Every structure is written in C-alpha cells, then in structure tokens.
Amino acid sequence: MGEPVLPLVEPDLVGVWRKNVWWFGLRWPFSMVLFSWVTVASTLAPEFHLDRYLLTMLAGLFGLVVGAHYIDITASKDKYLPYFPTMNRGAIRTVGVLAILAGMAVGVYMSLLYSIWFLVFVILGGFFALFYPIEKPKWLHTYPGFGIAWGFMPVLASYxxxxxxxxxxxxxxxxxxxITVVEMHHMAVxxxxxxxxxxxxxxxxxLLKIHRTAAYSIGLVLLLSRLI
Structure with missing residues (x-):
C-alpha cells in the first residue's frame, strides 16, 4: 500500500517541497516573494548599492528564510509532524536559532559599515524572526503582526x-x-x-500563483533596471 494521502495544510506541501523537511522549511515559493519585495524596496530607493543589497539579502536569508521558518516548523509540530514524522525537532530548532543569530550578525556588520541607526532594524528584525513563529507575544502572531514582521519592516530596512x-x-x-504580504498570507490560509x-x-x-508571478516579475525587472 502507498502512503496515505494527507490533506494539504500549506500550499507548498507538494511536489519537490514535500521531499524533505529541511528543504520544505525554507519555504522557497514564499521566501522568493520576500526577496522580491526586498529587491523592489532596494531598487526604488534614491540610491542603489549592490553590496548593500546583497548583504540585505544574506541577512534575510539567514534570519527570516532559514531561522524563522525552521523555528516555525518546530513550534507547529502538530501541524507538520504527519507530513514529516521522522523530523528531528531539536536539530531544526537549533539551526533556526543559529541562523537568526547569523542574520543579526550580518545586520550588525552592515550597521558598523554603513549606518549605526540600522541597528534598530537589526534588533527588531531579530525579535520578529525569533518570537513570531513561537507566537509570543500573542499579538505578534496576527495578521497585523505578520504584515509588520514580513512586509513593513524588511521593506523599510531595505529602503x-x-x-x-x-x-x-x-x-x-x-x-x-x-498590507500586500497580509493578503498573500490570507490566500495561503x-x-x-x-x-x-x-x-x-x-x-x-x-491567486497565490498569480501573486507570486507578479512579485517575481517586478523584482526582476527593477533589479535589471539598476544593473544595466
């Protein structure tokens, strides 16, 4: 007999994303939307510096893509355990925390290099990445909290x-x-x-596919406009 067919609780619990919990945990379809909005903000800023853009992407990769998502998987064990029954929650959580610290380290480096005031974004970003997935405080794990943590703050920091x-x-x-990322989140729900x-x-x-395609497209076009 084959594996039991489980109802999808997340839109990316399909295909290649379902193969491995470490791979799924990166949530690439949604993470690429985040990177697209970071790109939009960076390229629409009055100035564009490629080195700052790449460091911003690196900090986001560690802090939000790896860190927050891995912690979310372990905090929502009842949700994901049926799909990944052999996952090592302790190892995933540890990697998540270390990734957030790595992302904050990149942010501190950027602060020392470009602007000490950027530390405000680093501290807030680390707070959101660590505490949003564990739902503490409760107000953070809401639609407004999601909009701030995954949209407003990363975009403003990138700009x-x-x-x-x-x-x-x-x-x-x-x-x-x-507001747009809240719309995306609701569609995912x-x-x-x-x-x-x-x-x-x-x-x-x-609708999610259309949303992602729009985000990827505008991010790519605006980046090319700055590079060419």
Missing part, C-alpha cells in the same frame, strides 16, 4: 540601508507591501484543505 534615510516614498512603499472546500482552496492556490 533605508541604500541611502541611509527614510522618506515618504519609503514609508508608503513599506505600508503598501506590508485559504488553501488549507482541512478547513475549506475544494473550490475555495483551488482558487486560492491560483
């Missing part, structure tokens, strides 16, 4: 570090993309086959 200043353009962009019917989950997955 700021390019020219070391914040203006209305940067604030407006951070607000818009902070609606793909949960345990909670919603087939028609709704199918449409939610389609």
């Amino acid at each position: 700021y570090i390019q020219g070391t200043r914040i203006d209305l353009m940067g604030l407006g962009l951070a607000l818009f993309l902070g 609606l793909t949960n086959e345990k909670e919603y019917g087939a028609d709704l989950t199918k449409n939610a997955r389609l």
